[in-house]
Amino acid sequence: MMDITDVDLMSQISALSAQAKQAVIEDKLSQCDQLLIQRQILIEQLVILANPAQCPCTHAFLTQLMTDDQTQVTALKRSKSVLESQQVTNRRSAKSINRYLTIKQF
DSSP states (O other): OOOOOHHHHHHHHHHHHHHHHHHHHTTOHHHHHHHHHHHHHHHHHHHHHSOTTTOHHHHHHHHHHHHHHHHHHHHHHHHHHHHHHHHHHHHHHHHHHHHHHHHHHO
């Protein structure tokens, strides 16, 4: 069995990140959870293999990963807010339609 390198781990972490992002887009949240768990395990292996405090490349990679994650979290929160707003609007519209139907039935 071949020893895994920090470059291999970074590549696998990047691939899992991309797959998790796609799973969110496709609304496959349980798959996303599994991918993120796998990614976390690889991140822990990377930190053990190439300590970010001593390896600038690892530090830069993990910093970029956290930045990308934060960007995605912000986008997801924005999407959630839009959806919640649409739900409120839809409930109001449904109430208005129900009132209109009630009035028209008399």
